[in-house]
Amino acid sequence: MIIVDRETMKNIDAYAINELKIPSICLVERASLAVLNNINLDIRNSFGIVASVGNNGADGMALARNLLSIGKKVEIYIVGDIKKASTDFLINFESCKKMTDKIFEIRTIDDIEFFKNNLEKINTIIDAIFGTGLNRTVSGIYSYVIEIINLSNIFTISIDIPSGYDCDGEMDFGTYVDSDFIVSMQLMKKGLYYDTYFRDKIVVEDIGIAQKAIDKFINI
Known part of the structure; x- marks a missing residue:
C-alpha cells in the first residue's frame, strides 16, 4: 500500500492535471x-451534502448531482463564498440548481440553526468541506458546522479525509468530522493510516490519476 503525505498528494494531483493534462x-x-x-443505496435514501467551495466541495457537488439523478432525496448545504468557488465546483453547482431547490448557504447563526434542525430529515451526511490540503486551524462558521455534524449522530461519509483532520497526522486543527466511513481518493493518506480509530473505516478508490504521476513522486 502506498501512503502519502499532504505535499506528495498535492504534487501528484498537480502533475496529473497540469503536465499529463488529465482534466480535473x-x-x-x-x-x-x-x-x-x-453507499448502500438500499438503506440510504436521504442525504445532506455539506460542501465547501473548493476541490473537496466540487466532489461533493458532483455526488449530489449523481444522487439527484437516481432520485434520492438530497439537501445541499454550502459553506464558504460561492463567488470564490472553483470552476469544477461551479460546473456541478449549476447542474444541481437545475435539479433541486434544496440548496442552502450557511453564512449566519440563523443558517446554522436551520441546518441543525433540517438534519433531522435525513439519514446520511456527506462531508465535503475540507480535503487533504487543509493546513490551518478550523474556525468560525466551519467549526460550528463540524460540531453540528458530530452532535447529530447521523451516519457520516467523508470524501477523501474527515474535514478538519490533518492529512499528515501531525497537527491539531481544532476540530474535525467524526466520520463513520471515509472514501480516500487514489492513495492512503499518512495521517489516517497511522490513526487506528479511522484506519478501519477507510476504503481507497482509484479515480484515474495516471500511474506515471504517482511514480514521479513515489520511490517504492
Whole structure:
C-alpha cells in the first residue's frame, strides 16, 4: 500500500492535471462515483451534502448531482463564498440548481440553526468541506458546522479525509468530522493510516490519476 503525505498528494494531483493534462473535472467525476459506489443505496435514501467551495466541495457537488439523478432525496448545504468557488465546483453547482431547490448557504447563526434542525430529515451526511490540503486551524462558521455534524449522530461519509483532520497526522486543527466511513481518493493518506480509530473505516478508490504521476513522486 502506498501512503502519502499532504505535499506528495498535492504534487501528484498537480502533475496529473497540469503536465499529463488529465482534466480535473474528470477526476472530480470519478471521485463522486467512487463515493456513490460505496453507499448502500438500499438503506440510504436521504442525504445532506455539506460542501465547501473548493476541490473537496466540487466532489461533493458532483455526488449530489449523481444522487439527484437516481432520485434520492438530497439537501445541499454550502459553506464558504460561492463567488470564490472553483470552476469544477461551479460546473456541478449549476447542474444541481437545475435539479433541486434544496440548496442552502450557511453564512449566519440563523443558517446554522436551520441546518441543525433540517438534519433531522435525513439519514446520511456527506462531508465535503475540507480535503487533504487543509493546513490551518478550523474556525468560525466551519467549526460550528463540524460540531453540528458530530452532535447529530447521523451516519457520516467523508470524501477523501474527515474535514478538519490533518492529512499528515501531525497537527491539531481544532476540530474535525467524526466520520463513520471515509472514501480516500487514489492513495492512503499518512495521517489516517497511522490513526487506528479511522484506519478501519477507510476504503481507497482509484479515480484515474495516471500511474506515471504517482511514480514521479513515489520511490517504492
